[in-house]
Amino acid sequence: MLWIWLGITIIAAAIELITIDLVSIWFTIGGIGALIAYALGLSQTIQIVVFVILSIICIFASRPLAKKYLKTQTVSTNYDRVIGQHGLVLKRIDADTRGEVKVLSTQWSASSLDNSTLEVGDYCEILAVEGAHLVVKKINK
Structure with a gap:
């Protein structure tokens, strides 16, 4: 599971760096949480639950703020x-x-x-x- 969580974390972080639009940062944070759960020796089920719950919490906590302050798709012509x-x-x-x-x-x-x-x-x-x-x-x- 180490390689799976590490892969998810790296891929999500790479996508975030490429897009700079907060599309995958939540999965990066969830992957880090799952890596910590792995390092603590918790079961695969607990690792998956940590990943999913942490990702969902990050999405619901940060997405409204991101939409409000990061309006990159809007082109104003007045x-x-x-x-x-x-x-x-x-x-x-x-x-x-x-x-x-x-x-x-x-x-x-x-x-x-x-x-x-x-x-x-x-x-x-x-x-x-x-x-x-x-x-x-x-x-x-």
């Missing part, structure tokens, strides 16, 4: 800051044609939420960003 803002229609928007809206000093292609027509000079509220254009609705200002 496009969503326009949602909820008011814009000025620069080019007519109707059911068949996308128009243009100026919001936060930037021009965007835009379409109407309910296919209504917005004329040049109308004000609108930005409801969503879909691809490279805004979805807007007319507001009275």
Whole structure:
């Protein structure tokens, strides 16, 4: 069992070093616990129980913290800051044609939420960003 626990510990640690995303650190800690149980001369059953319980405890104790503080998959482009803002229609928007809206000093292609027509000079509220254009609705200002 020594080689099994040592192998699990080394492989889990290597995966953790490669990914740096807390995907296997718990199994490394569980493997270390099982190695300690082996060194104390405990049975294979106890070693497996120590590995499983220690790994599960580490997962439930650290995963929420890891998700909160290690957001490595999120790429922020700040496009969503326009949602909820008011814009000025620069080019007519109707059911068949996308128009243009100026919001936060930037021009965007835009379409109407309910296919209504917005004329040049109308004000609108930005409801969503879909691809490279805004979805807007007319507001009275």
